[in-house]
Amino acid sequence: MMLPKLLSVFFLPLVCVHFLVLDGTNAQALQVGFYKSKCPSFEAIVRNTTASFISRAPSLAPALLRMHFHDCFVRGCDGSVLINTTSSNQAEKDAIPNQTLRGFHVIDAVKSAVEKQCPDLVSCADIVALVARDAVTLINGPSWSVPLGRRDGRVSRSSEALANLPPPFANITQLKASFRSKGLNDTDLAVLSGGHTIGISHCASFSNRLYNFTGRGDTDPSLDPNYIVQLKRKCSPTDATSIVEMDPGSAKIFxxxxxxxxxKRRGLFEADAALLNDNVTSAYVQQQANSSGTNFFNDFAVSMVKMGNIGVLTGNRGEIRKICSVIN
Structure with missing residues (x-):
């Protein structure tokens, strides 16, 4: 994920989205400014620590955004993607879809800084959500108010990551079912897919579209033939290490x-191409392809808040981890 060195950073006005999800057991909701009275410096600590990493390595921004998505789609937004594997349990972090996740050291650094100021108060799940927002904003992407108050889960299983994370080869029916199972609608699917405007992918995630789409040595007919020629120059049939921009020519800009x-049928993954196979998602693609981007920023903010509320633990459920990679 290659992004340019930032020469300047501006912050867009916050999109205030009041989307509160009740916890079935404790009837408590996430709240913007949840830590304001107990740890008023919390959000500034997160922002400043995150900025210290993004300023040196802007490529971490899409990685941290992806981490938030991968956390929320498995057991909800409970920080379970951060937990390390033990001798008795293979955690989400080691599932195949998560083996290319990056940025865990950023979360650890933020958690350490927060613990020094406000010990035993802030969850790792909240830190993941806030870091994702700050990372996107720091590369001049949209910003949004992040409802907080999540608690950390105590369970992390690699098998659940495989079962819940939509793969890059998913078709539109599978994608819609996956998002709907998390309380997200078809528009959210189209909007959040737009996160692929930044970052890169390894050739192995899409090379079957170039060389062996149906097992007969053929190419994916939904992919622009001219783009296939370009991709073949970068990715050999067995290439597992080379990287390609997901949004060629603009992968460093949100x-x-x-x-x-x-x-133009140049979406890198089958899951990108699949957006053209549904009335709602296709209409959104067409709309944004002819847009200056203002609506997309607002839409992305709304959908990110919705995603950040998936399956949250609040009240007395879960825990506040002292170290994000280890259950207390």
Whole structure:
């Protein structure tokens, strides 16, 4: 995930989205400013620590955004993706879809800084959510108010990551079912897919579309033939290490150009191409491909808040981990 060195950073006005999800057991909701009275410096600590990493390695921004998505889609947004494997349990972190996740050291650094100021108070799950927002904003992407008050889960299983994370080869039916099972609608699917406007992918995630789509040595007919020629120059059939921008020519900028390439049948993954196979998602692609991006930023903010509320633990459920990678 290659992003440019930032020469300047601006912050967009916060999109205030009041989306509160009740916890079935404790009837408590996430709240913007949850730590304001007990740890007023919390959000500034997170922002400043995150900025110290993004300023040196902007490529961490899409990685941290992806981490938040991978956390929320397995057991909800409970920080379970951060837990290390033990001798008796293989954790989410070691599932195949998560083996390319990066940025755990950023979460650890933020947690350490927060613990020094406000010990035993802030969950790792809240830190993941807030870091993802700050990382996107720091590369001049959208910003949003993050409801807080999550608690950390105590369970992390690699098998559940495999079962819950939509793969890059998912078709539109599978994608819609996956998102709907998490309380997200078809528009959220189209919007959050737009996160592919930044970052990179390894050739192995899409090379079957170039060389052996149906097992007969053929190519994916939904992929622009001219783009296939370009991709073959970068990825050999057995290449597992080379990387390709998900949004060629604009992979360092958070904008709507992702939708333009999807419209042109140049989406890198089958899951990108699948957006054209549904009335709702296709209409959103067409709209944003002809847009200046303002609506996309607002839409992305709304959908990120919704995603950040998936299956949250609040009240007395879960725990506040002292170290994010280890259950208390």
């Amino acid at each position: 904008d709507t150009s992702y939708y333009t390439i999807v419209k």
